[in-house]
Amino acid sequence: MVVDFLKTAANLKKISRQGWIDKLSIDDSESVADHTYSMAIMGMVLSDLKNYDTEKILRMVLLHDLAESRIGDYTPDQLSKENKKELENNAFNEIIEKLPENIQSNYSEIWKEYQDGTSKESMLVHQIDRLEMTLQAKIYQKEGYSIDKLNSFFEYAKKDIVDPSLKELFTKIVDEN
Numbered sequence: 001m002v003v004d005f006l007k008t009a010a011n012l013k014k015i016s017r018q019g020w021i022d023k024l025s026i027d028d029s030e031s032v033a034d035h036t037y038s039m040a041i042m043g044m045v046l047s048d049l050k051n052y053d054t055e056k057i058l059r060m061v062l063l064h065d066l067a068e069s070r071i072g073d074y075t076p077d078q079l080s081k082e083n084k085k086e087l088e089n090n091a092f093n094e095i096i097e098k099l100p101e102n103i104q105s106n107y108s109e110i111w112k113e114y115q116d117g118t119s120k121e122s123m124l125v126h127q128i129d130r131l132e133m134t135l136q137a138k139i140y141q142k143e144g145y146s147i148d149k150l151n152s153f154f155e156y157a158k159k160d161i162v163d164p165s166l167k168e169l170f171t172k173i174v175d176e177n
Helices: 002-014 018-024 032-050 054-064 081-096 101-116 120-142 147-160 164-175
Strands: none
Touching: 002 032, 002 081, 018 120, 018 147, 032 054, 032 120, 032 164, 054 101, 054 120, 081 101, 101 120, 120 147, 120 164, 147 164
């Protein structure tokens, strides 16, 4: 039962981030696992700086895209928020259903908290998700991808990042040459 869960999580290494494929026509875009790893590093540091519950933040980051190992990565253009949330919830519940009950319960609680986006930790993780996307867009810009095509990613992130310290990081990332 744990092996199935681990295999499912490892599958995130094979799931490409769809937005990069759709908007930049990247053949070898970052994987969801790449994105999650980068978010985990960001989450650890930012949570520690803010004296948040870093273990909770890391668990939330590691679980936030787990459903994509089953359903793939959908962009906002492909599915409505409601449909995506339903697909993700169903997939997430299937993924954890064979884990021991106490682990299922813990992961479900963290998943729901992330989905609800109302706790300080979940709000931070949602913003880190956008900040990480910004960082990756900047990496792609330095690799020669069109700023015109990347601007939509910067604008999308800018509207969702509201924490002052994350806004400052966002600006530093975007303004960097």
